[in-house]
Amino acid sequence: MSKFKKKSDGGTPAISTASLPDIVFMLLFFFMVATVMRENSLKIKNSLPVANQVEKLDKKNPVSYIYMGKPSAGYEKFGTESRIQLNDQFAELSEVGAFIGAERAALREELIPFLTVALKVDKDANMGIVGDVKQELRKVNALKINYTTGVGDALNNIK
Amino acid sequence: MAKRSAPEVNAGSMADIAFLLLIFFLVTTTIEKDSGLNRKLPPMEEDVDPPIIKQRNIFTVLLNGKDQLLVEEELMEIKDLRAAAIEFLDNNGDGTCTYCKGPKNSSSSDNPDKAIISLKNDRETSYATYISVQNELVAAYNVLRNRRALEVGPQNGFTDMNFVEMQKNYKDARFVGNKTKLKEVINQIKVEFPQKLSEVQ
Numbered sequence: 145m146s147k148f149k150k151k152s153d154g155g156t157p158a159i160s161t162a163s164l165p166d167i168v169f170m171l172l173f174f175f176m177v178a179t180v181m182r183e184n185s186l187k188i189k190n191s192l193p194v195a196n197q198v199e200k201l202d203k204k205n206p207v208s209y210i211y212m213g214k215p216s217a218g219y220e221k222f223g224t225e226s227r228i229q230l231n232d233q234f235a236e237l238s239e240v241g242a243f244i245g246a247e248r249a250a251l252r253e254e255l256i257p258f259l260t261v262a263l264k265v266d267k268d269a270n271m272g273i274v275g276d277v278k279q280e281l282r283k284v285n286a287l288k289i290n291y292t293t294g295v296g297d298a299l300n301n302i303k
Numbered sequence: 304m305a306k307r308s309a310p311e312v313n314a315g316s317m318a319d320i321a322f323l324l325l326i327f328f329l330v331t332t333t334i335e336k337d338s339g340l341n342r343k344l345p346p347m348e349e350d351v352d353p354p355i356i357k358q359r360n361i362f363t364v365l366l367n368g369k370d371q372l373l374v375e376e377e378l379m380e381i382k383d384l385r386a387a388a389i390e391f392l393d394n395n396g397d398g399t400c401t402y403c404k405g406p407k408n409s410s411s412s413d414n415p416d417k418a419i420i421s422l423k424n425d426r427e428t429s430y431a432t433y434i435s436v437q438n439e440l441v442a443a444y445n446v447l448r449n450r451r452a453l454e455v456g457p458q459n460g461f462t463d464m465n466f467v468e469m470q471k472n473y474k475d476a477r478f479v480g481n482k483t484k485l486k487e488v489i490n491q492i493k494v495e496f497p498q499k500l501s502e503v504q
Contacts, residue, residue: 161318168321175328180335193431195438197445198338202474262339265430271366272426274433282347291434292339298438299382301431 187222188213188229193267194296201290205258208247210240212273213266226269228277237273240280260288267301340437345501360412362391362420366436368427381435388443392418392496402451402495415447415496423503440500447496452488459488466492 190213201207211229215222219234228235230243248256261281265274281289364384365373372379374387394411395403403415412418420440424433449465456464460481464472466489472478473485 165314165317165321168318168325172321172325172328175325175332179328179332192336193434195340195434197340197438197441199341199470200474201337201339201341203337260341267429267431267434269430270426271424271428271430271433274430275424275426278344282344285346287344287346288341289344290339290341291437292336293434293438294336295338298435301435 184209184211184229184232186211186229187216187219187232187234188227189216189266189268190264191266191268192264192292192294193298193301195291195293195298196295197298198293198295201260201262201292205260206247206251206255207260207262207290208244209262209264210243210277211264212269212277214268226266226273228273237276237280240277241284244281244284244286258288259286260290261286262290262292264292340434340441342437356419357413357417359396359410360417360419362388362412362418364420364422364436364440366422366424366428366432368425370429370432372436381432381439384436384439385443385446388420388440389446391420392443392447394418402454419499419501421501421503441498444496444498448492451492451495455488455492459484461485461488 188211190211212226213229214224214226215234222234228237228240230239235243244259244261248259251259263274263277278289281287363373363375367373372381372384374384379387390405391412392405392415393403394405395407395414396409396411397413398407400414400416405411422436422440445467449467452461452464452466452469456462456469461469461484469485469489469492472480473482473489478485
């Protein structure tokens with residue numbers, strides 16, 4: 145045993161990982177706050193077109209969503225034509241009116257005139273189905289609609 | 304006897320737990336899109352006699368199944384649509400519109416109140432093109448309304464605020480200023496440049 149112990153020079157000192165939990169927690173909280181749990185799981189392809197004259201959808205008023213697009217992978221048995229999806233399942237055109245009725249029934253009476261129908265339509269869908277849905281909405285007097293789009297230059301939609 | 308201090312809890316696995324949660328939220332997060340073009344559908348009416356509208360007050364936009372655009376019987380690219388619509392709306396053919404700056408062409412619209420844009424699409428038109436056209440038409444109205452807002456705003460105490468910003472501020476709860484007055488200005492501009500966009504079924 146030597147009296148003078150040689151100082152061990154183990155190269156660079158280890159980096160302290162004590163602050164790692166803090167960093168991870170910070171990210172965690174960000175994602176927790178930013179997360180919106182999906183209301184419906186989509187069975188259709190739904191990549192929205194973009195537009196730049198958009199207005200924010202007013203979340204203070206009730207919103208109902210109608211999705212349209214081609215059935216996505218795994219649902220090919222429903223065909224390759226664009227279909228309507230209400231809540232969690234494929235629907236026929238004739239069910240749109242009943243769907244709006246059900247959405248209205250779930251609302252407080254004073255909010256019913258403010259119901260907005262957000263149409264989330266895939267950009268590859270054609271206008272035939274959208275026009276039909278619009279006609280159905282007119283029949284049940286749901287006239288406030290919103291074409292949900294991303295934000296971007298609208299001229300990029302056409303390739 | 305020496306008092307024994309409580310052993311320290313090892314916090315080394317805290318990072319692991321936090322990572323686990325983080326990855327869960329990363330995977331489940333979908334940032335929902337909540338912006339779009341607001342439109343109002345016309346109500347269903349029993350056969351009402353259509354009002355007689357002069358041909359020059361109608362700006363016809365036709366979209367065919369091949370996504371080609373026909374504006375006032377002429378083929379047009381979508382990028383030119385906005386300028387054409389602005390020229391039509393701002394034309395001021397009968398000279399009653401004091402705030403218009405159009406060329407007063409007698410073969411185009413009388414005034415913004417009478418000018419109607421009529422949009423017709425095929426069943427085969429793609430949705431992406433339709434949205435682009437809608438976007439350009441809304442943009443045309445917004446350009447004119449913004450211009451008007453910059454003229455009207457300063458008289459009412461809203462300087463350097465265009466129409467889109469006015470609407471945004473009106474909805475913003477943190478906006479400091481006279482909201483009732485702002486609403487009046489917004490409504491005035493909406494009356495001066497009404498959005499008359501009709502869709503043919």
